[in-house]
Amino acid sequence: MSSRDAILGRIKNQLSLKMSDDEIQARVPHTRTRLKKPKAGVLPKVPSTSNSSLINQFKKEAIEIQSTITVCERANVGDEIETYFKKNDLPSKFRMGDDKRVATLVAKLKKNTEILVGVSDGQDTVCVTHCEYGVAETGTLALVSGEHNPTSNNFLPTHHVVLLRQRDIVAHYEDVWKKLRVKYKGQKFPRTVNLVSGPSRSGDIEQKIILGAHGPTSLHIIIYK
């Protein structure tokens, strides 16, 4: 008997100690429903689901967890990135994934900024990525892997700059799952979904919280209209 069969068999036998045969059988349709028709549970209240209210909540939560944020017009995203470089004394250089959205938004920077495209090799100080959604509940970014967005770029740089479209800010994580199920219907679920809440940190040395444990030391979010 394979280990698989042994384990599954033992589970069923043990459960029979507490459940009748009918109850054991009734589990099949029940689990089908739970798997195919997931239901949201207890959702923390949000002040309102209007986009402007969600933006405000997102900003408030993200700042509480040491992210930095700017809000700007679409046309000024490039300027905001430049401002970020100047503010942090960084050379005008960054890496991005092969993402058309990012390419359009940073187009005006091509003249005086070195822009590398592709998967980071660990030598990049700044990576710029476009996220799919922002979750107002906790100021969290939802990033999805793909040819446009190498997951490595979210973790290797010292500074992670994330572009977030205003109308992609949702209230709860459950909203993200609903949208992803629609977007990837009939296809495989994305290889990696990162829910990122602030810069990397550790409390392993005498409980003192320090930023930049292995992932980025800074997380800068540019929300554009």
Place this chain on the structure above:
Amino acid sequence: MQNTSLQFKHNTAKALKNETLQKTMANSRGGLTLKRAKAVSKTPKFEALRDSAREIKENVLENLDLYLEEFEHNVIENGGHVHWAQTASEARGHIVDICRKTNAKTVTKGKSMISEEIELNDFLEQSGIKTIETDLGEYIVQLRGETPSHIIAPAVHLSMDQVRQTFLKNHKKLKADRDLQTPESLLLEARAILREQFLKSDIGITGANFLVAETGTSVIVTNEGNGDLTQVLPRVHVVIASIEKIVPNLEDMSQLLRVLARSATGQKMSVYNTLSTGSKRADDADGPEEYHVILLDNGRSNMLGTEFHEMLRCIRCGACMNHCPVYQNVGGHAYGSLYTGPMGSVLTPALVGIDTAKHLPNASTFCGRCEEVCPVKIPLPKMMRNWREREFEKHLSPKAQRRNLKLWAYLAKRPFLYRRATQIASFGMRMFSLNKGHSRYLPFAGQWTKHRQMPTPVQKTFMQQYNKKRR
């Protein structure tokens, strides 16, 4: 990890005298409990969330076989492999096989208690595969040849000075006179050294906080991002998880995430919550080409349907040990087992047997704080009591204890004798108090009165006064 729980009494005596340990435990004590309390006070629906989390895990346990099958199906659909392991030895075998087929020389590891449970690191090293822990606390503990003392904060028992000494001793290629006076400098050094390891690793091994049946997804929760660098950079990603880590769907997982971080560290969300599903897609820019999930039983299926069934709801937040007065005074290593504190006291006997772990369920005053803060409402004191009953039935408790309990039972079944005995005891205690209202020493209770004063009983016993009033 080799279990040494039978030495618990000796270990605790040592721990209480260990000045460095007492300092570091005092330093951490209260920190995480205050943070949790703050987070809970800011979450009006926290009780409802606990009930929801409890319901989800109960649902999982009642349908565990069905959800496991669905999970396996979806992992395979997404290009991954599932390996089933009944024992630690089988699990190690699967992992070494994968390493050999890949010709792996170096393995990086995200934090995984299951990997410690199966003693993976030693086994891999013996098979000629270099194994590097990447969680900062685990890395420090690995350098020192120790085991983690807390499931969330593995190095909580260490002072900064001890960490500094460990780095100076082990990072030999660096200048001996470099400045390591601040926690920041220690962190930066570890970051640089481990970054090198992340980039050249052949296989990344992580645990899983959750396994989502709906999508065939493994979920890891970290603050450092080490788990992510472990699993996305190498060619092969191996997940090792115990079978009860399953959750039905993404919404259920979100409920559990909401109580997990708040209970563990008082954060609303840990920094990185990552969902990994299968192997690299055709149009992925990066990611592992191979994805393996090892599902480990190792005693869990045997707990289902028994009086210890509810222990399987545990989501490994560590809140119980943060709030336990025993753990907070002796630290994790005193328990001599991988899982410590209240959850360890219930889980360890189930995994290694009550004969070996009999001291652990006794290391409790049943104050009940653990159950109060458990995000999935596990009745920990009740299960510790169940273990004590089993211990008694198997005649594992000390002879003196059994004898005294027998004597007490003899008297308690004969009310007249019992009352006489309490009158004599009451008289004796008044003698020892020397009219001070309390005693600093009582025979047969020396250990207790060493640190406490026993109040003296009033003149007459309750029954004496009651009978007098009745006449």
